[in-house]
Amino acid sequence: xxxxxxxxxxxxxxxxxxxxxxxxxxxxxxxxxxxxxxxxxxxxxxxxxxxxxxxxxxxxxxxxxxxxxxxxxxxxxxxxxxxxxxxxxxxxxxxxxxxxxxxxxxxxxxxxxxxxxxxxxxxxxxxxxxxxxxxxxxxxxxxxxxxxxxxxxxxxxxxxxxxxxxxxxxxxxxxxxxxxxxxxxxxxxxxxxxxxxxxxxxxxxxxxxxxxxxxxxxxxxxxxxxxxxxxxxxxxxxxxxxxxxxxxx
Amino acid sequence: xxxxxxxxxxxxxxxxxxxxxxxxxxxxxxxxxxxxxxxxxxxxxxxxxxxxxxxxxxxxxxxxxxxxxxxxxxxxxxxxxxxxxxxxxxxxxxxxxxxxxxxxxxxxxxxxxxxxxxxxxx
Numbered sequence: 001x002x003x004x005x006x007x008x009x010x011x012x013x014x015x016x017x018x019x020x021x022x023x024x025x026x027x028x029x030x031x032x033x034x035x036x037x038x039x040x041x042x043x044x045x046x047x048x049x050x051x052x053x054x055x056x057x058x059x060x061x062x063x064x065x066x067x068x069x070x071x072x073x074x075x076x077x078x079x080x081x082x083x084x085x086x087x088x089x090x091x092x093x094x095x096x097x098x099x100x101x102x103x104x105x106x107x108x109x110x111x112x113x114x115x116x117x118x119x120x121x122x123x124x125x126x127x128x129x130x131x132x133x134x135x136x137x138x139x140x141x142x143x144x145x146x147x148x149x150x151x152x153x154x155x156x157x158x159x160x161x162x163x164x165x166x167x168x169x170x171x172x173x174x175x176x177x178x179x180x181x182x183x184x185x186x187x188x189x190x191x192x193x194x195x196x197x198x199x200x201x202x203x204x205x206x207x208x209x210x211x212x213x214x215x216x217x218x219x220x221x222x223x224x225x226x227x228x229x230x231x232x233x234x235x236x237x238x239x240x241x242x243x244x245x246x247x248x249x
Numbered sequence: 250x251x252x253x254x255x256x257x258x259x260x261x262x263x264x265x266x267x268x269x270x271x272x273x274x275x276x277x278x279x280x281x282x283x284x285x286x287x288x289x290x291x292x293x294x295x296x297x298x299x300x301x302x303x304x305x306x307x308x309x310x311x312x313x314x315x316x317x318x319x320x321x322x323x324x325x326x327x328x329x330x331x332x333x334x335x336x337x338x339x340x341x342x343x344x345x346x347x348x349x350x351x352x353x354x355x356x357x358x359x360x361x362x363x364x365x366x367x368x369x370x371x
Contacts, residue, residue, distance in 0.1 A: 053252045056256060058256070062282070062328075063327055070256055223259075225255075230255070
């Protein structure tokens with residue numbers, strides 16, 4: 001499905017690709033259009049890698065209590081700068097969390113040495129970021145200000161194999177009597193019989209729940225402790241304490 | 250230092266309150282904002298629960314108002330608590346006094362703790 005306004009797109013897709021080094025196609029106008037069509041990063045964002053520390057609540061002077069999550073965000077080192085010319089897209093590769101040397105591969109050591117930094121545990125690319133940084137620079141919580149609205153991405157807590165009531169919010173069987181027995185949390189019918197003679201794809205059933213990538217939007221930055229690299233955001237954040245989260249604005 | 254403690258050290262003011270625990274009779278003077286006026290309302294009753302630790306600790310006070318049991322939960326570090334007055338220390342055998350809810354009248358009383366009084370030695 002190539003939907004685009006550029007005239008070159010009328011040709012077969014293979015021929016519109018331009019050669020850039022050894023990576024054909026990455027720099028073509030088509031790649032750009034498809035990327036935008038996918039709806040990703042319409043707004044230029046800036047982000048940082050952090051570690052969820054835990055939750056607490058704080059009072060404002062008026063006495064209103066707000067639940068907050070403490071995140072240790074950064075400092076992150078820019079370990080690679082992806083550019084449109086070389087890589088076909090622009091991004092900043094940020095690295096966070098120190099790693100022991102004995103756990104570091106030779107190839108990793110070399111990669112991090114280009115940024116004059118020790119080996120890091122977590123590496124993440126932030127695409128089309130509004131931060132203007134060079135390799136070796138550090139990104140700290142200072143990129144955010146108190147009162148900002150941010151979104152936090154994390155991996156939700158694993159819940160194991162769960163039934164449809166917990167996993168999909170089914171209401172279960174409403175009654176315990178009137179012929180119901182041992183099926184209070186059952187899913188009920190999953191489809192017709194002779195037609196369609198199959199179960200439709202995507203039918204919501206019991207299964208593994210949690211452990212998904214979850215994005216929490218609209219969290220407010222309540223407070224920033226620049227000296228400790230702590231950032232206090234309102235509300236909850238996916239994942240268990242100590243898990244890695246991305247904070248974006 | 251623990252990050253949660255650090256955050257509260259920076260953000261949460263500390264107030265000095267008398268030590269109290271479940272079974273004690275206290276008066277909580279609580280600030281109430283009505284429109285743009287602020288006044289202090291006092292709530293007097295028995296502490297039936299202390300819960301939590303650190304800056305998020307709370308306590309519950311129960312009193313009988315017009316024959317109806319009323320319970321109110323206060324966050325200990327709320328800036329709206331003006332002061333707490335300890336009226337009577339109670340002698341109780343447990344930390345949560347939920348059994349008081351099913352009692353009324355004489356059986357819902359809490360015995361007062363008798364303190365040793367320092368006697369002056371000549």
